[in-house]
Amino acid sequence: MTDNNLDLKKAGLKVTFPRLKILEILATNDGHLSAEGVYKKLLESGDEVGLATVYRVLTQFETAELVVRHNFDGGHAVFEMASDDHHDHMVCVETGKVIEFFDEQIELRQHEIAKERGYEITDHNMVLYVKPIK
Amino acid sequence: MTDNNLDLKKAGLKVTFPRLKILEILATNDGHLSAEGVYKKLLESGDEVGLATVYRVLTQFETAELVVRHNFDGGHAVFEMASDDHHDHMVCVETGKVIEFFDEQIELRQHEIAKERGYEITDHNMVLYVKPIK
């Protein structure tokens, strides 16, 4: 039995073909796929899964914290496998490439800033839109 | 002649009732209104402006750099008057309150991080989702 099988069971989700396939796709394609993107990968593999199912499964995975949803600019969400290490993203506006990064200094400042105002952070979202230095 | 009149002309936009009214609304309500929100304010004032016009005008203002569009989580964009000073946002998940802040340290690190990877920042987006410390 694979890890994916276990993950699904732990999440109280039945082990079905669409769910396994979607986990597999996210685990491979260095993550960062949109629902539509996952759907296309499925079609490419010749697998018949409805787009609605893709959305449903991704949402379930998000709830189960198996994947994380990111709302980049441009109106469509992207999903990636959840990992214990938090990180933020940099998106190249020319190539669309997504680069992950983590910066301790920034994380610390974010908490300080919130605390200075009497708040604590429940979540945050930081995306740098960048272009290659010529 | 008001500043708003001038701003519109400078942007090559004719001075019309919907445009003036929308500028006024954004200038007042400490900004951060969604298109729908602006539309509701208009209706409250008893002004008949179509929702489509609100969207059109906001988009024109964004292009003219009179307002800035922010894509917060939750699927709807919010607009605020453009000001020369850049800042980021903190959104209280309990009250929905939006707090602006600016942190030099974070801004500097963002540029360093991008540069370390061979990129330069064209734009960025940072939102802290927070809740009050009890």
Next chain:
DNA sequence: TTCTATGCAAATTATTTGCAGCACT
């Protein structure tokens, strides 16, 4: 068998666009 999951189409939400009429120069 008993629930849960899936597919498909219809429904929603947020936003955009086509088009005919009105307004300002």
Next chain:
DNA sequence: AGTGCTGCAAATAATTTGCATAGAA
């Protein structure tokens, strides 16, 4: 008259949901 602006309704794009049926435990 000419060009820009508006409202309304229809069109899109992304995502969700209702429902009858197929599938997992």
